[in-house]
Amino acid sequence: MTNLADNLVRTLRGIGLVLPLAAAIHGHGAHAADPAPSWVGTWGVATQRLDNPGFNNQTIRQILHTSIGGTAARVHLSNLYSTQPLVIGAAHIALRANGSTIASGTDRALTFNGVNTVTVPPGQEVISDAVSMTIPALADVAISVYLPGASVPDTAGHSFALQDYYVSTGNVSGSLSMPNVKTNPVAGQTYFFVSGLDVQNASATGAIATFGASITDGLASAANTNTRWPNDLAVRLAQAGKTIGVVNTGITGNQLLADGSGNAGVSRFQRDVVQRPGVKWVIISDDPINDLTSHTPPPSTAQLTGGLQQIVREAHDGGLKVLCSTLTPYEKYSAWTAAQETIRQQVNSFIRGATSGCDAIVDQDAAVHDPANPTRLRADFDSGDHLHPNTAGLQAIANAIDLTQFNGNTLPPVKAPTQCGQFAPGMGLTRGQTLVSCDGRFTLNMQMDGNLVLYDGPSTPIWSTGTVTANAVQVLLQSDGNLVAFDPSGRTVWQSNTSGQPGSYLYVQNDGNMVIYNVAGTPVWYTGTCCR
Numbered sequence: 001m002t003n004l005a006d007n008l009v010r011t012l013r014g015i016g017l018v019l020p021l022a023a024a025i026h027g028h029g030a031h032a033a034d035p036a037p038s039w040v041g042t043w044g045v046a047t048q049r050l051d052n053p054g055f056n057n058q059t060i061r062q063i064l065h066t067s068i069g070g071t072a073a074r075v076h077l078s079n080l081y082s083t084q085p086l087v088i089g090a091a092h093i094a095l096r097a098n099g100s101t102i103a104s105g106t107d108r109a110l111t112f113n114g115v116n117t118v119t120v121p122p123g124q125e126v127i128s129d130a131v132s133m134t135i136p137a138l139a140d141v142a143i144s145v146y147l148p149g150a151s152v153p154d155t156a157g158h159s160f161a162l163q164d165y166y167v168s169t170g171n172v173s174g175s176l177s178m179p180n181v182k183t184n185p186v187a188g189q190t191y192f193f194v195s196g197l198d199v200q201n202a203s204a205t206g207a208i209a210t211f212g213a214s215i216t217d218g219l220a221s222a223a224n225t226n227t228r229w230p231n232d233l234a235v236r237l238a239q240a241g242k243t244i245g246v247v248n249t250g251i252t253g254n255q256l257l258a259d260g261s262g263n264a265g266v267s268r269f270q271r272d273v274v275q276r277p278g279v280k281w282v283i284i285s286d287d288p289i290n291d292l293t294s295h296t297p298p299p300s301t302a303q304l305t306g307g308l309q310q311i312v313r314e315a316h317d318g319g320l321k322v323l324c325s326t327l328t329p330y331e332k333y334s335a336w337t338a339a340q341e342t343i344r345q346q347v348n349s350f351i352r353g354a355t356s357g358c359d360a361i362v363d364q365d366a367a368v369h370d371p372a373n374p375t376r377l378r379a380d381f382d383s384g385d386h387l388h389p390n391t392a393g394l395q396a397i398a399n400a401i402d403l404t405q406f407n408g409n410t411l412p413p414v415k416a417p418t419q420c421g422q423f424a425p426g427m428g429l430t431r432g433q434t435l436v437s438c439d440g441r442f443t444l445n446m447q448m449d450g451n452l453v454l455y456d457g458p459s460t461p462i463w464s465t466g467t468v469t470a471n472a473v474q475v476l477l478q479s480d481g482n483l484v485a486f487d488p489s490g491r492t493v494w495q496s497n498t499s500g501q502p503g504s505y506l507y508v509q510n511d512g513n514m515v516i517y518n519v520a521g522t523p524v525w526y527t528g529t530c531c532r
Helices: 002-010 229-239 265-274 287-294 301-317 338-352 364-368 391-399
Strands: 039-044 048-050 056-065 070-079 086-088 090-098 118-120 124-127 131-135 140-150 155-158 165-169 194-200 207-212 245-250 279-284 321-325 360-362 373-377 428-430 434-436 442-446 452-456 460-464 474-477 483-486 492-495 505-508 514-517 523-526
Touching: 039 070, 039 207, 056 194, 070 086, 070 090, 070 118, 070 140, 070 155, 086 140, 090 131, 118 124, 140 194, 207 229, 207 265, 229 245, 229 391, 265 279, 265 301, 279 301, 287 301, 287 338, 301 321, 301 338, 364 391, 428 442, 442 505
Parallel strands: 039 245, 207 245, 207 279, 279 321, 321 360
Antiparallel strands: 039 194, 048 155, 056 140, 056 165, 070 124, 070 131, 070 194, 086 118, 090 140, 428 474, 434 442, 442 452, 452 460, 474 483, 483 492, 505 514, 514 523
């Protein structure tokens, strides 16, 4: 990989990608401009494969309910499961007034690399350019997407959205009101294509991803009310004065170990949790219940706890703090068996024990079970199927989450580099640590004064973040491809602004340039200090 990286960057000057040296050097001890805040997810869904919805020359307006607000926004559009490109003729973002109507004066056109249209390649996702606008917390945002042609088969979306969407003929993506509007004309309440909404907020300390199945997805909550337990958690955080996003990555029917309703939890965890912008915590919830109820015989305790340990490790490798939820009771549910109950209790004992690897526990079981019959839901929390908590039960789950778990030092863990000249995702430097190019000529130094400096030889600075006065204490190459310097509170004080490039590597090259490459081997950021 180092030779590939060196060869690629030697061509950068010839194709105009290398910045002039003077523009690239901040200077040893220089002051950096205040960085834009990192992107943090304020809303999101986990995508699933959907049948072709049959849209053609139509605008689809979808409503997203935020957790935190911000001063800028960007939108994720997914074509994850199709083998055909998804052509977007126009896309807009606005605040919703009511129904399908947007609030006057809030509409903004979305662009993608400066262009109003975008083609989302098969199996991929695109992220819009930043839009400067005020996004309120706990508010409804309308995303309007115009499809000039036929929608693609096996598209990406999210079933059981519990939120109305609206469809009108032609391109009315920027219209205040949609003419001849139809509500939920295809597949009931579903999200199509839209998978995430991020904001910039200087006060935000990160986001929580809630990961699970139908209980997390809020299946038994009332439609259009945003009373899923992750929504309830967002309200509690706001009331406590914490600016922390909540992104719901639950999928109704999802299993931890097997594909079915969405990819298996162990398969989708990286995409749906670790690589989400700004995520610092994850609450792992109810997937194993579907493993138990979907198979005869059910998977063993060892299989389920092994799957849980796998995603806990992945979360930790991505720098996330992990809160594990116990499994809620469901005796009297139609698929319940005594054998499943035994395994459920064994899994809960494991989660509550010392070997799970979890950093904290959310005892959903204790929050909703009947004290007189602990294998059953409390009657006043039962939606009627004896499996899914009702609105009051979902609120009880949110109330069981200890908000102090999101207090204090939010610095993500940083793994030291293991090879010369490179960071893999999750690697970085803390004060006093260095990364040396493979030929020994260039050194990246996270200095004790908080400045991250690239040196040519022992004492010649050629680039720096200029974070002396910002009190940077560590730098991390995040799983989303963003290189970030943090102060002791976990606040971003400098970044490369390369999020949305999961799996990227950083190289301090033998030619003096420091470069971040995405998984395709394309440089997405560099210091411009080649070629020395």
